[in-house]
Amino acid sequence: MKGYRNYIILIVLLFGALVMLEYFRPKPVDWSHTYTRKEKMPFGTYALYDLLPSLFPKKEVQEVREPIYNLLQDSTLSGNYVFIHNYFEADSVDTNALLDFVSRGNQVFIAAENISRFLTDTLKFDTHHLDNNTPDSTALYFTSQQKHLVYTYPKNQEAVYLEADHKAGHVALGRNKAGYLNFMKVPFGKGWFYINSAPLAFTNYQLLTQDQSDYAATALSHLPVAPVYWDEYQKQGRMESQSKFRVLMEHEPLTWAYYIALASMVLFLLFKSKRTQRIIPVAEPPRNTTLDFVKTIGSLYFNNGDHKNIAEKKIAYFLEHLRLQYHLSTNTLDEELKDRIVNKSGANEALVANIFNLISSIRESNSITAQTLMMLNNYLEEFNAQTSIRPKANA
Known part of the structure; x- marks a missing residue:
């Protein structure tokens, strides 16, 4: 830091010497033919x-x-x-x-x-x-x-x-x-x-x-x-205007001082306005709240103890997935549908059989326990895991 201070002092001294040299430097003679009465140059009057x-x-x-x-x-x-x-x-x-x-x-x-x-x-x-x-x-x-x-x-x-x-x-x-x-x-x-x-x-x-x-x-x-x-x-x-600016314009040093002050003010306003500009807030991308909505509705049903309602919605979503993904008719859950699911999805035959049996049991019951709901959820997650990594069978 001390070394930088010496450099700064040296630069300031050199700049001051340059200003003094320019100030005391003899001005060149102006040989313009002005003929004006106030000019003391050679060709004034x-x-x-x-x-x-x-x-x-x-x-x-x-x-x-x-x-x-x-x-x-x-x-x-x-x-x-x-x-x-x-x-x-x-x-x-x-x-x-x-x-x-x-x-x-x-x-x-x-x-x-x-x-x-x-x-x-x-x-x-x-x-x-x-x-x-x-x-x-x-x-x-x-x-x-x-x-x-x-x-x-x-x-x-x-x-x-x-x-x-x-x-x-x-x-x-x-x-x-x-x-x-x-x-x-x-x-x-x-x-x-x-x-x-x-x-x-x-x-x-x-x-x-x-x-x-x-x-x-x-x-x-x-x-x-x-x-x-x-x-x-x-x-x-x-005759020029009798304002104070007339005096500034008549003397070259005052004219330059005025222009430099004006330019400095403009630069100050430009940089000052840039530094104090209002911060633009970061615009966050819109969040997909669908999953949050589903979790909220699921929590509502689960807390109310309506496990069968939740299970029926999971079953309906599973059957809709089969229709859209594998183009299968799910009106009747029979052996033929089970075989076609196994062939097209590549899922384990025993897993598909367990899912079908549990769906039939839930539909026939008036209510189910939390353990049954948990079992259905585990079967469906395992089915999704198997079908997402194994190639699908040709129709």
């Missing part, structure tokens, strides 16, 4: 969202977690609507609401590599991916700056450029060193659309790791100082 109050002083910065149409139903709404994501999605209803919002003198800033066809067709421009991935394609500058400062966003990323119809009044604001347009503004009504094809330039990696926050700040400085509506709906969907 936590740093930029934190920078907005200084870019738009004394103006409200509001996170939007609903579709474009829902927000812009309020026609009195004014300011800058900012979208930064890999893909800008808007159906015809959302696009019309956005066009109406800009036409009233507001601004929409979109930084995306792919833009909804409803908007590109209306504003007469398109996005294209560069086939080659040269340093020039990821080196960006603003055309409005007299001395072109070059900003580089993460290498090994596929560059996207804008192709615009110059007759539609588009104004170039930025290009890459290869000469392709990547930032422009498009007039619509009293307002402007600002289109940028390099959303990675607005991420945490660009602002913090590359220390190039000036690019995002310069791009957004084209917008007037007005309230900012920061879209998170296209990246996260609607």
